[in-house]
Amino acid sequence: MGQIKTCAKCNQSKKVTDFYSNKSMPMGVKAACKSCTKDADKRYRQKWYNKNKKKHYADVLRSQKERKAEVNALVDKHLVGKCCRLCHKSDKRLIAKYNGDSIKKIFKIEEVKRALLDADIICLSCVLQLGWDKRRKKKISGGEMASTG
Ligand SMILES: [Zn+2]
Ligand SMILES: [Zn+2]
DSSP, X not given: OOOEEEOTTTOOEEEGGGEEEOTTSTTSEEEEEHHHHHHHHHHHHHHHHHHHHHHHHHHHHHHHHHHHHHHHHHHHHHHTTOOOXXXXXXXXXXXXXXXXXXXXXXXXXXXXXXXXXXOEEXXXXXXXXXXXXXXXXXXXXXXXXXXXX
16 A cells, blocks of 8 residues: 555656556566556557558458448349339339438448338439439539530
8 A cells, every 4th residue: 555666667656556466576566557558558559450450441341342232232133023113114224212312322231121121113214304313413404504604
């Protein structure tokens, strides 16, 4: 109690309670204080992180790609043999929509499955006719205005 020990790293005199215990050491605590130990841990983790960053990002990217492919496959499978809700044609490129947005944009598999149960299946020409792709349309008309004006 109340014992003072000098940290081997920062050379500051601190209470023994500021050191992590280590039974094999003379005072029953580590040579470096808690904050020095924490710093060392942090540096070690940072070093490890830097070393593994590239690999980590590659892994994340790959799993994202895989999930995207899984979503696409799920939606495509659902669209097989279906026809457009509006023109009833099945030879056009079909899009599964949910709340007005393509289900393929949903990232979570569980949400995709749920959305497919309630999907609006519509072909690309009907989508364009309806102007569901409003954002894209706006962009095109805006561009035209800019070139004429
Ligand atoms: Zn220290
Ligand atoms: Zn259609």
